[in-house]
Amino acid sequence: MLQLNNITYKKKNKMILNGISAEVKQGDSICLFGPNGAGKSTLLKVMAGLIEPNKGVYKQGNFTSKPVGYIPQQLALFPNMTVKDHLSFYKKMTKQKDREFIEAMLNALSLNEIKKKKVEELSGGMARKLNLAVGLIHKPDIIFLDEAFVGVDLAAKHDMLRWLSLLNEDGVTIVFITHDWHVIHHLAKTLWVLEDGQMLINFRLNSYRKKLRSTSSLTAH
Numbered sequence: 001m002l003q004l005n006n007i008t009y010k011k012k013n014k015m016i017l018n019g020i021s022a023e024v025k026q027g028d029s030i031c032l033f034g035p036n037g038a039g040k041s042t043l044l045k046v047m048a049g050l051i052e053p054n055k056g057v058y059k060q061g062n063f064t065s066k067p068v069g070y071i072p073q074q075l076a077l078f079p080n081m082t083v084k085d086h087l088s089f090y091k092k093m094t095k096q097k098d099r100e101f102i103e104a105m106l107n108a109l110s111l112n113e114i115k116k117k118k119v120e121e122l123s124g125g126m127a128r129k130l131n132l133a134v135g136l137i138h139k140p141d142i143i144f145l146d147e148a149f150v151g152v153d154l155a156a157k158h159d160m161l162r163w164l165s166l167l168n169e170d171g172v173t174i175v176f177i178t179h180d181w182h183v184i185h186h187l188a189k190t191l192w193v194l195e196d197g198q199m200l201i202n203f204r205l206n207s208y209r210k211k212l213r214s215t216s217s218l219t220a221h
Ligand SMILES: Nc1ncnc2c1ncn2[C@@H]1O[C@H](COP(=O)(O)OP(=O)(O)OP(=O)(O)O)[C@@H](O)[C@H]1O
Pocket: 011, 012, 014, 016, 034, 035, 036, 037, 038, 039, 040, 041, 042, 043
């Protein structure tokens, strides 16, 4: 379990996170939701261990021994390198030897068919999928996604959601930021609503999702 205890983060006397307390259970899928400037990206960075809070305690416990997967909103790709080059580079860097996992991910994200293309030749949606794939190549146990679905069309969104749902069903914990209700509906088990650096709502959607699933199976018969 991850534990956030009274997390406070200030920058130049501006209070960006103001006493946030919550916990993350293994296998959960949490959406951070709220208006622009609410502090979502800052909280995600604290949780991914990229920045230190000024006050409060953040414990990762025995959650994972692997590095976390952090997918930034800005694409972390090299324009002149091909899709294949990116995958080889990150595979080597993370010492990932699980070929089966990588193949499954490339198939799920429909990246196999564009392996020879350079990043500068990719559409926005394809680049987003590659950005996701390189961030997940080491098969992390916990994934942080900062608006990873911006600008992707329905087909690409579907590929990404299906792959992330599969990982989540396999026990991988996901914490993600989105403004897209379609993504929330399909991926979130828990919703955290932030405003002015505070947690307004911490709401479990799991039972709601289960109810929806049983309703849809009833209507299917
Ligand atoms: N490095 C920084 N220096 C000063 N202020 C910052 C810094 N980073 C963030 N802020 C401020 O902190 C507040 C929260 O920023 P943050 O990026 O976490 O919000 P957000 O909820 O992710 O917003 P958005 O939906 O627009 O991405 C904003 O007012 C922002 O201007």
